[in-house]
Amino acid sequence: MKTRRERNPATQMIIGLFVIGLGMLFLLDNLGWMDLDLRIHLIPTVLIGAGILKVMQTRTQSGIVIGGVMIAAGSLIMLKEMGLIDIGWRTLWPLLMIAAGVAVVVKSTTNRKALEQQVLDPLAKSDPESAVNYTAIMGGFKHRITTQDFRGGEITAIMGGADLDLRQSSIVGDAVLNVFVMCGGITLKVPIDWTVVFDGTPIMGAFDEKTVPPTGPGSGKRLIVRGYVIMGGMEVRN
Numbered sequence: 001m002k003t004r005r006e007r008n009p010a011t012q013m014i015i016g017l018f019v020i021g022l023g024m025l026f027l028l029d030n031l032g033w034m035d036l037d038l039r040i041h042l043i044p045t046v047l048i049g050a051g052i053l054k055v056m057q058t059r060t061q062s063g064i065v066i067g068g069v070m071i072a073a074g075s076l077i078m079l080k081e082m083g084l085i086d087i088g089w090r091t092l093w094p095l096l097m098i099a100a101g102v103a104v105v106v107k108s109t110t111n112r113k114a115l116e117q118q119v120l121d122p123l124a125k126s127d128p129e130s131a132v133n134y135t136a137i138m139g140g141f142k143h144r145i146t147t148q149d150f151r152g153g154e155i156t157a158i159m160g161g162a163d164l165d166l167r168q169s170s171i172v173g174d175a176v177l178n179v180f181v182m183c184g185g186i187t188l189k190v191p192i193d194w195t196v197v198f199d200g201t202p203i204m205g206a207f208d209e210k211t212v213p214p215t216g217p218g219s220g221k222r223l224i225v226r227g228y229v230i231m232g233g234m235e236v237r238n
Contacts, residue, residue: 021045044081046230047074053228054180060133060154063180069099129169132177136160136184145169152176152224157184157232165189167238171221179227181205181234188236190223196236197224205229210237 025042051070058064076095079085129145132153140161146168152175155162159182167189179186179200190196190211198207207229225236 044074044078047071047077050182050228050230053230054156057178057180057227058154059178062133062135063154063156065099065102066135066137066156066158069102072099132164134162134164136162150175152178154178154180155186156180157182157186159183162186163189166194166223167191171223173220174222174224176224176226179225179229179234181228181232182230184232186232186234188223188225188234190236190238191221192238193221194238195222197222198236199224199226200228200234202229203231205232206234208233208235210235212238 025045047070051067051072051074054067054070055064058067076085076087080087129147130149130151132143132145132155134141134143134154135156136158137156138159140157140163142163142165144165148170150166150169150171155164155177157180161184164187169191171194177188192212194211196209196211198209200207207225225234
């Protein structure tokens with residue numbers, strides 16, 4: 001079952017201003033006051049805006065790096081197409097690949113530090129599957145989680161797909177899952193006694209909830225999904 005919560009007013013204001021800016025560009029183009037070029041205006045603007053949303057949403061270092069890469073890529077493309085910098089695509093693409101590699105290194109370093117902390121602390125009782133941090137860029141992953149204390153985490157899918165099966169997991173109270181989808185898709189499979197709370201914003205995308213409502217008294221187990229679905233889709237079902 002899906003319910004909705006009131007969203008952050010500050011985030012909603014930023015999204016609204018971003019949409020207003022795009023609308024103004026199209027209006028000026030339709031009035032003939034400017035010649036709108038998708039390469040110069042729309043695509044880089046979408047990259048920059050999506051990167052800002054990612055940086056604001058994320059709680060991980062790798063998420064900040066990914067958002068920064070999107071902002072930098074959009075800025076470089078815009079400056080190149082406007083003729084303000086002299087850089088060829090043969091140079092730009094390797095730079096973007098290097099930036100993507102940096103994001104992978106940062107993520108692996110963060111995961112290694114978390115693993116070392118668990119090894120050094122024999123009293124640590126946290127389940128390594130209790131919190132997820134997955135990134136799919138021009139690729140995909142499919143994973144099953146079986147922890148009995150799922151606490152949420154973060155999933156990023158950019159021109160890629162993610163399939164997370166939580167049907168053998170359980171929640172103690174609430175769990176918050178931050179998602180960011182851009183030109184990709186995420187599929188979540190949840191147990192039948194979970195309540196799904198979508199607290200996100202689809203932007204030219206869709207959130208599709210296909211769970212079966214619990215028939216008995218509520219279990220108190222809630223999965224709160226927060227984030228953005230940009231030109232992509234997200235599906236939750238059980």
